[in-house]
Amino acid sequence: MGYSHLGIYRKRSVLDSKNGNIINITYPQSPFVQLNPRNKIILNSLNPLSHHLSQQIFIFAKILNQIMENPDSPIQAQTEKLKKPRSKFKKWMRRGYFGVIHLLALFALALITVALAAKFKWTNDGGNVDLNSRYFSKMAGKYNQGFQTDSLTFAKQERQMYQNVGLLAKFYPHNAKMILDALHRSGDITIALRMLDAANLRMKKHKGYMRELQRIEDQSKEASVSIYPWANYREWKEFCKVVKADSASIDSVSRITGVESRLIVMCLVGEQIRMFNSSREQFKKYVIPYNRLIMTTNRGYGVTGILQNTALKIERNLYEKSSPFYPGDYYQKCLNVKDSFPELVNDTIEAHKHLTIQRLMKGGDHFYSYLYTAFFLRQFQAHWEKEGFTLAYRPEILGTLYNLGYQKSKPKKNPSVGGSTFKVGDKEYTFGGLCYEFYYSGELMELFPLTSEPFVPTKKLQKTIVFPEPKEEEVPVVAE
Template sequence: MADSTNNDTKPNKRSKLRKVFRISYFTMIHVLAIFALFLIATALAVHFKWTNQSGTTDVNNRYFEELAEEYGQDQDMDSIQLDQHQDAFFQRLGVLAKYKPIDARNIYMAYENSHDVIIGLRMLDAASLMLKENAEYQRDLKELKKFRNGRKKSVYEWSNYKVWDEFCLAVLRDSAAIDSASRISGVESRLIVMCLVGEQVRMFNSGRERFKQYVYPFSRVMLANNRGYGVTSILEHTALKIESNLTNKKSPFYPGDYFAKCLNYNDSFPSLVVDSIEAHKHKTIQRLIQGGDHFYSYLYTGFLLRQYYAQWIRAGYDISNRPEVLGTLFNIGFHKSVPKAKPEAGGSAFNVGGKDYTFGGLCFEFYYSGAMIKEFPITRKAFIPIKELEKKNEKYLETIEKLMAGDSLAVE
């Protein structure tokens, strides 16, 4: 009985194994067949483009094309066009900031990183496209365009005339001399140029009928007539007082021991004396009327500003950040310089292009106008400390000492 039972069990096990194998086999065959059909169907779909979605043209496509052609090729731009684009960029950026300050900031950061105004303008165009339904924004853009077409470039009227650019070129030709005078006197170069601008414009006052008649000489830096000497028109007695203050320790304008060692008092230009005017025989005046780069005009201007600063700082008033006050003092003279808590700006009054100015007021305008700012920057350090000057100009002081001792071979 036992043997018979064991024999019956073995065929049953074999039968089950065959059944499992057969099911697995056919299952695999069907899976492979289905996978093959899927691959065939996919290939056919791709071949006959059954999976392609129908496309459409973006509603803004026309604007995209216009914007792409708006600015042409960058390499085709000249300096004038570049200036115009930069003006437009900042003006439009200001309008966008009124409505979308986050986007305006992002665009400005992109401009700062790339230094490419075309990129900035294209980004502004894209933002404007997003705001095409914003009636107020679009109205402001139209008003801005009218403003650009109908108004002068700068808020400072005196800088909107073509002849101003010519004057700037003349000043830039003297930039090395101005920088030298600034380095020696420790007075910011922009303050020195500020006095030059005020004095040059003042020479052409409201006595002339037409602006061009008295602004034309801007095309060169003029030597003053019947007023003073040098391009900054320093009066004779003022020049002598400047030199006296360099050595007179009892003077309220005494700037410090360093400055007496900065001037070669022996330097003279007798060949410039071609008349019988007694003052022209004085070495001081010869230095001021020297042509070329007008170095001494700028140096004496620096000395004068330094002496006013010394007087006021000694009295407890810091006017280093008051260009209009320094300009006024330069204009009105030593005898009217009275240190006080609330100084008044003003000085000589004159008219340019139909607009009234005071010397101090014009100095203020130029100082903060941004004109020639790259060459003569605002440093926030208008007067360099004396100890720093002594160290910086050590070689120059040695040269002056040799020249004063009669060493004609000394080189600055």
């Protein structure tokens, strides 16, 4: 590029098509002079320069155009070669090649990014603490081992569970039905309670539902199934089923002895609850699975736990008219002293050879256990009547004497109540105190009601109860 009085000049080298020499062309850089795409010099418009300069430029452009128009010119050949289009196949091959390269590069970049994200934990979700986290923690420890073994709590929770299911059924009967189905299939109340907890969590924004649920919970805290703690245990329900099976034999004993059936059952309740608390595992082993009462064998016999010496003395008092406990001739007819059950004896214990003990060991409907219990109570009543007192409507005194024995029977105006002590739950009872509570509790009242005559007079019994006469005279033999 050079300079002159005309302005800026531009140089360009071109090839002469005739002799193959390189020619350097200098032309002014002006808006009026330029090279076209074929390297031809053209004038844009009338040149305002001098006529002489215009002629020189015109001649120069003509010569240059002749060189460029020569078909044999290497410049023309090179220009045509550059203008020749590529084939479509090569074009797409080239694009495909670079496309694959770019895809592989992107894939490698993605792998590197993932590796770095895993290394530096960029993708880890920190998470959020659930709003109900504290509720879940509370529910996790709610149904612990203590809940499962405490029968009193079980009874309360069972009642509350059914009330809660009934409340849920008002709003979502489908879910209430599923909870009951789960309870029936599993037989485990804690499963139903856990399902209810989950449902109650979803209903916590429902004001009407939560208000009713709070009322149910408040009522459960204030009230139990029964005012008497021993009647709130699940084992009591099992016991009632067993006693119901023996109701026929108890009623039979009550009719022939004139002792109110509720007084007989009162002694049974006291003895069974006392043995249950001292032999809890034995109760669970025999009573609950097989619906049987506990038969004591270590000290007492029969389901009412009568001691060996006491049983033998009961029989003697039926025949010894000089005994202060002699109830009357009538009661000798109530017992067949020849009844024995040697097949029950499968050991070498001397006491088991007595017919009296064999009768008490007899299972089935436990008739003899209830019969000897009725004799025992009747003899206490006879003793006190002779001294001008009565034990009718004094179940606490009868229970105390039944537990302590003949030696504690001292008729007086204000006798003491007591007997052996034991706990039912966290409450301590005496045998006499428990007998009093049961007698007036109303439990089992439909089977063994309170009557106006706890002890039917003997003369009345002699008129109403008729025993078959023996075929030949029998002299009863009482074991010593």
